[in-house]
Amino acid sequence: MRNRTGPGRPRDPQLDAQVLAATQELLVSAGYQATTIAAVARRAGVVTTSIYRRWPGKRALVEDAIFALDGGHLPVPTGELRADLLAWTRLFLDAAAQPAARSAIPGLLSEYHDDRESYRRLLDRGEQPTRAALRELVIDAASRGRADAGCDVDALFEFLRGATLIRALTHGAGDADAFCARIADALLAVATTAGQRINPNQ
Amino acid sequence: MRNRTGPGRPRDPQLDAQVLAATQELLVSAGYQATTIAAVARRAGVVTTSIYRRWPGKRALVEDAIFALDGGHLPVPTGELRADLLAWTRLFLDAAAQPAARSAIPGLLSEYHDDRESYRRLLDRGEQPTRAALRELVIDAASRGRADAGCDVDALFEFLRGATLIRALTHGAGDADAFCARIADALLAVATTAGQRINPNQ
Numbered sequence: 001m002r003n004r005t006g007p008g009r010p011r012d013p014q015l016d017a018q019v020l021a022a023t024q025e026l027l028v029s030a031g032y033q034a035t036t037i038a039a040v041a042r043r044a045g046v047v048t049t050s051i052y053r054r055w056p057g058k059r060a061l062v063e064d065a066i067f068a069l070d071g072g073h074l075p076v077p078t079g080e081l082r083a084d085l086l087a088w089t090r091l092f093l094d095a096a097a098q099p100a101a102r103s104a105i106p107g108l109l110s111e112y113h114d115d116r117e118s119y120r121r122l123l124d125r126g127e128q129p130t131r132a133a134l135r136e137l138v139i140d141a142a143s144r145g146r147a148d149a150g151c152d153v154d155a156l157f158e159f160l161r162g163a164t165l166i167r168a169l170t171h172g173a174g175d176a177d178a179f180c181a182r183i184a185d186a187l188l189a190v191a192t193t194a195g196q197r198i199n200p201n202q
Numbered sequence: 203m204r205n206r207t208g209p210g211r212p213r214d215p216q217l218d219a220q221v222l223a224a225t226q227e228l229l230v231s232a233g234y235q236a237t238t239i240a241a242v243a244r245r246a247g248v249v250t251t252s253i254y255r256r257w258p259g260k261r262a263l264v265e266d267a268i269f270a271l272d273g274g275h276l277p278v279p280t281g282e283l284r285a286d287l288l289a290w291t292r293l294f295l296d297a298a299a300q301p302a303a304r305s306a307i308p309g310l311l312s313e314y315h316d317d318r319e320s321y322r323r324l325l326d327r328g329e330q331p332t333r334a335a336l337r338e339l340v341i342d343a344a345s346r347g348r349a350d351a352g353c354d355v356d357a358l359f360e361f362l363r364g365a366t367l368i369r370a371l372t373h374g375a376g377d378a379d380a381f382c383a384r385i386a387d388a389l390l391a392v393a394t395t396a397g398q399r400i401n402p403n404q
Contacts, residue, residue, distance in 0.1 A: 032312060106311030109371060110234060119372055155365070155388035162364020163357070169311060170321055182397065186357035189395035190388045 019044045023065035024100040032107025062104050070095045074133050081141040086184035096168035131157050138191055152195035221246045225267035226302040234309025268306050272297040276335050283343040288386035298370035333359050340393055354397035
């Protein structure tokens, strides 16, 4: 067992990586419920206090492990909106379909059932860079006449996220080509249509 | 404790309803994990064998309890596609936002993690009448020139389901009017646009 992280010692990035990798592995091999701090510590070969020094609890650790999976790289815009939307759909699907993510997402959703604020924080954390980048992509396409500047980017994002998440949980990344092509086409329809003014009485 | 369900006695619809109601209540008050067959039996005032005679296990019971929540009534078509899509969006959101459903869905997703076939059966069961009815709605609108007959109804359904499910889990049914109006508008954009031919090489 490692013993490099006594109080007062500086954080050890290698230890962090080791703990995150152990968490990812356990999520896949043992499932969310069995991915406890104690089990992660055993697998990573560290003491639990080393983990608690860095993460307040299981939720935070699992969240970090899931975010560490996806390199955080969004597709580089190609100048062709349909191709860009296809790349985004693929990225969202692949991220949610990774075995550790598929194991963790329902588990986290379950824990957040009575804790909506944490859940929203999680979503916001995952969403922040992506929602803004999608908006930028669409604005840029609109400036070239390839999207409608008045389209509803929030709805676009919600469609993208919702459809890929359910698909990933039900089908994984299998047989994804046709699915992603269909979703990209339908997203393009949203991007090229002006959102109507909302009538709050409807 | 009721004692009306000895072996050989006919099924008792009132007992079924009592068990489903107890399941729904427990999902809300105690959460998915604590909603065990034993706890449901205690709350319903029946013996566990009465429950096992009717349901093979917890998953099946929770599924039935969730399906029993929603009366299974789809909106009556109005002849106006935007209004119909709005009614559908509201229905999906309200169904997923019911406290017992919000408690059960992540729990079931978590259990189905390693059992994709069951999960697909669940989705198919919930989907069958709705996906067909949505298709009929769109075909009818297309016959009146209000939708594109070549639009992608599957993508429409996946957008509707995914966006409302995530919204329900994160926000419940709160502040739903503006959300539903935006989603209905964006769904209308999909319904009025021909799906492109899928290029399997993409």
